Amino acid sequence: xxxxxxxxxxxxxxxxxLVAGDLGRSEVNRHIMSVYFFPLRTYxxxxxxxxxxxxxxxxxxxxADRLAREGFFTEWERSGKRLRRWxxxxxxxxxxxxxxxxxxxxxxxxxxxxxVSFKGDPEREVxxxxxxxxxxxxxxxxxxxCRRENLDRHWDIFERHYCRGVSYNDIASDLEIDAARxxxxxxxxxxxxxxxxxxxxxxxAANADVDSEIMALLEIM
Amino acid sequence: MFNPQPLPNESLQNRETVSRLLxxxxxxxxxxxxxxxxxxxxxxxxxxxxQMIGRAPIKNLGDPEVALVHGRCxxxxxxxxxxxxxxxLQDAINDTDRLAGLAGYFFAVAAALVHQDRNITSRxxxxxxxxLLELASVSPPVWARxxxxxxxxxxxxxxxxx
Numbered sequence: 001x002x003x004x005x006x007x008x009x010x011x012x013x014x015x016x017x018l019v020a021g022d023l024g025r026s027e028v029n030r031h032i033m034s035v036y037f038f039p040l041r042t043y044x045x046x047x048x049x050x051x052x053x054x055x056x057x058x059x060x061x062x063x064a065d066r067l068a069r070e071g072f073f074t075e076w077e078r079s080g081k082r083l084r085r086w087x088x089x090x091x092x093x094x095x096x097x098x099x100x101x102x103x104x105x106x107x108x109x110x111x112x113x114x115x116v117s118f119k120g121d122p123e124r125e126v127x128x129x130x131x132x133x134x135x136x137x138x139x140x141x142x143x144x145x146c147r148r149e150n151l152d153r154h155w156d157i158f159e160r161h162y163c164r165g166v167s168y169n170d171i172a173s174d175l176e177i178d179a180a181r182x183x184x185x186x187x188x189x190x191x192x193x194x195x196x197x198x199x200x201x202x203x204x205a206a207n208a209d210v211d212s213e214i215m216a217l218l219e220i221m
Numbered sequence: 222m223f224n225p226q227p228l229p230n231e232s233l234q235n236r237e238t239v240s241r242l243l244x245x246x247x248x249x250x251x252x253x254x255x256x257x258x259x260x261x262x263x264x265x266x267x268x269x270x271x272q273m274i275g276r277a278p279i280k281n282l283g284d285p286e287v288a289l290v291h292g293r294c295x296x297x298x299x300x301x302x303x304x305x306x307x308x309x310l311q312d313a314i315n316d317t318d319r320l321a322g323l324a325g326y327f328f329a330v331a332a333a334l335v336h337q338d339r340n341i342t343s344r345x346x347x348x349x350x351x352x353l354l355e356l357a358s359v360s361p362p363v364w365a366r367x368x369x370x371x372x373x374x375x376x377x378x379x380x381x382x383x
């Protein structure tokens with residue numbers, strides 16, 4: 001296996017939540033499911049085990065099974081791996097279990113014990129999917145923050161400019177404001193997005209230097 | 222508990238879009254103006270803004286809104302505000318002085334750009350554009366429009382020669 005692009009770190013946010021008890025654990029599970037659903041789905045679609053079932057069903061089954069296990073995160077900490085690498089390792093074990101179960105239930109022919117294989121570069125694909133997922137989560141959070149502060153229009157301008165590539169001049173003439181105002185409004189919404197994005201990356205990185213994390217993620221895009 | 226997660230938006234299928242959004246998360250090395258932006262984005266930011274423009278060197282111009290936002294001060298007065306703000310920044314003994322110095326400096330630069338078509342700073346146009354836009358996004362509406370207009374002018378300036 002190739003060397004991890006990112007340094008192995010222990011995550012303080014996850015550890016703190018787990019120490020906080022059931023509520024904290026639910027918070028961690030919610031976070032894992034929202035951020036890692038898409039990377040795991042992407043991984044599953046590229047594996048030799050695609051025949052096992054619908055990606056949504058398989059990934060949700062994995063979450064239901066593993067996140068309920070008592071020592072799951074302790075094992076991750078012990079592994080010293082980055083969370084998404086650890087989840088992929090755990091997911092591979094889960095896929096093998098599903099394979100055996102299908103065979104036992106007579107829903108599949110004899111199964112071999114070959115390791116799960118992936119077409120292409122799994123780490124790169126998973127990392128890219130992770131970035132898309134984190135950016136999507138940050139957008140969802142920023143939308144909500146803007147909505148709460150009556151900044152829906154600001155968010156709309158941000159989204160048009162940064163996601164759809166519409167120029168400030170065109171947005172301004174559409175909304176009957178000047179281009180400078182449109183740029184300032186997008187910046188206000190952009191501050192919410194930035195803070196949400198950094199917060200999400202901090203949760204998973206534990207490496208306090210979020211800028212370095214972003215630079216490394218940009219490299220793989 | 223295990224609800225199906227929605228897939229990412231269609232716009233995020235484009236790698237360039239994702240990279241552009243990811244880049245927005247970079248903070249870069251901390252700039253002095255970041256402290257001013259942070260202070261103005263606090264819950265009492267508007268009150269702090271009022272307090273800041275009500276003290277020297279900005280208040281020396283008279284009504285700061287009339288002088289700077291509406292451009293009723295001449296080039297000499299704008300240059301004087303810039304120099305006085307730089308001095309305050311250099312001699313600052315606390316954050317209040319430092320932030321007032323920074324605000325005065327950038328307000329003078331913005332007034333020169335918007336009302337006098339002058340660039341009175343040697344900062345790069347990109348840096349100036351970013352700083353003014355950032356300040357605009359945390360300022361009260363009238364000032365936000367003024368600083369936003371200055372940011373747009375700064376972006377369109379020719380790059381200063383080194």
